[in-house]
Amino acid sequence: MSHSYRAVQWNRQKRIYDACLAAGLASYLALFIGLGALVNPGATAETLVIRGLGTAALLLLHVILCIGPLCRIAPVFLPLLYNRRHLGVTMFLLALFHASFALFQYHALGDTNPLVSVLSANSRLTSVSQFPFELFGLLALSILFAMAATSHDFWLANLTAPVWKALHMSVYVAYAALVLHVALGVLQDETSPLLAGALGVGLATVVGLHLVAASLETAADRERGAGPDDWVDVCDVDRIPEKRARIATVAGERVAVFRHDGFLSAVSNVCQHQNGPLGEGKIVGGCITCPWHGYQYDPVTGASPPPFSERVPTFKVRVRARRVEVHRIPNPPGTRVEPARIEEPHVRRAG
């Protein structure tokens, strides 16, 4: 995290992440173009480059869309999420190069403006098989541009996380447009079942993972009713591992109850950075650490350690008969709440 503007906050993890990404993409493009030239010697270098960039962008978009639900299903995938924005910007650049080369190759050699040509060359809007598939690509590229342009934390901070996330959820519209762009474009001519099957498997994977994750989220959002004194029963105290949390939905939002050094503290489960799930993180160096990007908060006050200024709401917490209870009324962000002590159970000694 940072308390001042920086274009990219490089660290070792991000460098490793980006190096793997660059190496993977370079290998993919070399393999695609090399194999393409061998299998189809009639294909021109321009065609191979255009298709290589397009398939790389589409493949990367599938990976990006799968990371979110995979992290909901299994935390082992969380490291992939850490630098997902760099994946997104890279994917946009690949798509932009693909579109630029295609525009030049197919629309720039005539006497019409290439942009006018791409929008007007094919007007068979009522035909499925001959639909101007370029329009879907253009729609997707516009959305991906808006997302890449606002991907920086500057926009995240100024738009606020919920607005920013709502804007970036339009990636699903872009994904649908790209599937149609490919299905109504290259797959109309390339009749190999391998290509259609590959995209079909990708589509099934993305949709399937999202449905599984959505099902899990629905279960997690089930509200816990409060007692007459506004205290909500969460779980047995022994269900919370040391330095970890238990998440419960209280008064419409998720609350994370952390156990630390014999005490319990409850804070909002929503990280102020990208609304990551704080309760799925752990306490590192005395601070709750978000599993997504490492933003930290004091479990007692809900405030980030100086010089950082992020704060999350806190909740009163108590232990009754080894049951953890949280008060349903949140405190203002950054409010100190005395942690609840966990009394060790009495052990009857023999003799």
Added chain:
Amino acid sequence: MIRELRRRHRLTAVGLALLLPPAYVVALASRAPVPLVARPLPAALGEPLLALTSGRVRLPAQSVALALGRAADGSRVVELDTRGLPALPDALVYWSARDSVAGSLPDDSFFLGAVPGNAVRAYRLPAASDSGAGSLVVFSVAWQKIVLAQSLVRGAQP
């Protein structure tokens, strides 16, 4: 608000699951059928009568086989073979009475037809070519320039 966002996220996932796979299937099902048997190609001339002008000539980014012969009625015929090569959709074939052509398309050029795509095509030359002179000219409409000019004079090597 974050809970509402999660709800919208779930609805989006369900919407994608309901709409996108059927749209994908419809798009694939609407593909135009690919003919299993290609349309009959113009009959090739077989062994060229004038072997000296047979060979391969360079077009931009590709190589085209060229043969010169005579049809059954005795008229001169030139044959282009582009099988296995990428198409040149904008290229047109002309015959010119000149033995050497360069720069722009000569005014007296005789239009023969389009360059065949992945096929063999024979062009009947005009009677003026019976003397054995002249050139075969391939002109790119997009580039507005000659991309191939091959003399048909006996003994000229492509």
